[in-house]
Amino acid sequence: MTEWIHPSVFYIPGAFLLPFLRGRIQKVGMLLIPFLGMASMYLMMRLPHGTYWTANFLGQSMCFGSVDKLSIVFGWVFTIMSFIGMMYALHVDEAGQHVAALLYVGGSLGVTFAGDYLTLFIFWELMAFSSVYLVFARREPDAIAAGFRYILVHAFGGVCLLGGVVLHALGGGSMIVGPLEQDGSLAFYLMLIGVIINAAVPPLHAWLTDAYPEGTVTGSVFMSAFTTKTAVYVLVRVFPGTELLVYLGTIMALYGVVYAVLENDARRLLAYHIVSQVGYMVTGVGIGTEMSLNGSVSHAFAHILYKGLLFMGAGAVIHMTGRRKLTELGGLYKTMPITLVLYMIGGFAISAFPLFSGFVTKSMVVAAASHDHRPLVALLLTMASSGTFLHTGLKLPYYMFFGKDSGLEAKEPPSNMIWAMTVAAFLCIAIGCYPKPLYDLLPFPVDFDPYTGDHVTGALGILLFTGLGFFMLLKKLDPEPTISIDTDWFYRKGSRVFMWLASKPVAKTDDYVGNIYQTWFSRFTLVFSDIFARIFDVRGIDGAVNGIANFFLALSRLVRVTATGLVRHYAATMLIGGIVILGYYLFATLMSL
């Protein structure tokens, strides 16, 4: 079939073409590539589901185009978000970042349409290695260090995934990407670990909150959208109904909220809320019913757009003020009102206010937990959504835009940033007001109406009374200029334990072994070589050399006597020589007679 076009066909070659374009044409290219990606998604919806673009590589069958409802819905949101992200980055005059972002999106789409695990793994790694450049590109020492930690964690996750895939294949498992048998095998758990590292499930989540706030303003917008949601896609595809994920997801939803209370860095606070929101999706995958999987997928869709919007809003403030800590920000409502309103739309969407996108998707996960008779999960997820509004909708905007005036000189960001945020904000509201198009895209038929009376008043009650609690405890919430220890401690400070081990006990052992070597081995060798020196060297070799030298010395003394320089002496010598030779022949002749 040739009429099917893989959207990555535009992103990956486009990424290599972009650096050769200049100025206005480059900007057109930046928008054209995601536009063509969306167009290919539009065409894809008209084609029958199935597999396209299969190839044979070293005897391994690879499939680049496995198309069904699940891959189409993720394909749509990835292409839409790449368009918004590229628009937000239009003013950036550094092609490297755009190349990395396009490869990153191409990788996500490659994973989304991968039909076999090998293809999936290749695009999985492409994502990790292209996205890390978006962290490096900020070029600060902190960013470089965070980037290296990011790539090391992802390399580890990739190896786990590949190891799991290889074991799975060796055990006779199918290479086609699909639900794995939950047999508790090593292959199953290795693959699960590889995927939940990318989904940022605690305790394997710290790479996210470490790296995302260190990325460039525009780069982090891409990062907030693609890595974790690609992992959610793989979870939905491969691990539906894994009971462990219910518990991990619920813990995750609250874990992010707790750390967000303590956080002072604007984008790190938002990053902890990615952990929290992905917790809903992971829980939905763990529950594994049609409704909960629909909830996970639709929440991923909505999340990409509103989280992108929130990162764009916070990024706009960082871009215009150069400050990222809440303790240094405040009072920006006067100079950046449009940014504030657009940010707040994202804040209402993530908090699941009625008429905003989060309301029609998050409530589906919570309702699925209730329908599956998990009251505790439903209650804890509801508590987490109170925390979400508390931070993303109240604390962050309050201390960034209101609160005490920081006196920072700021103005609204460049128009391309405003427009990108406007598109995202429009989609957040559109999905919230009219969820049917999104529900139609979901993998299973939707039998869920978010807009019932008790649902709406229930959501408003939770959220508005969270607001009451916020203003009553405002003094307690003042941001503090601190950082919070998370599980990255183990490889940031833990590496020092390793260094101490290396410098103290290991070095001591090395000294000890060195001493033994010095005392015993070297001394023995020295004595042995000394004996050899005395016998062979002095008597044998030196003797022979000296003897030959002395002989030639004596000979030369003898010869020197003959070399006087006087012609008559030479003549006499020649004469004597001639007589001697003649005498010899004469004597010899006489003797032979």
Next chain:
Amino acid sequence: MIGMIRRIVLFIGDPANSKKVKKIGIAMLIVTLISDFFVHREHAMYIWDKIPGWSALYGFVSCVVIILASKFYGHQCGIMRDEDYYND
């Protein structure tokens, strides 16, 4: 429209209007709480879903618990550290 948005934001942010903003907020809380008594609850799955005003109470309690528990965790368990913690 942009002018209108700007005016609304400036109104909310101005400390001189804080009394009015507070009154609007309280009115919204009351309306939400009262309307929760008049909605149908045929979808309710659990006992608490049937209690009017439950969500308001649960939202408020959640908020307070999250703030106090997190701050306790951050301050008393040695989680919040100096900004140079990793750099020395």
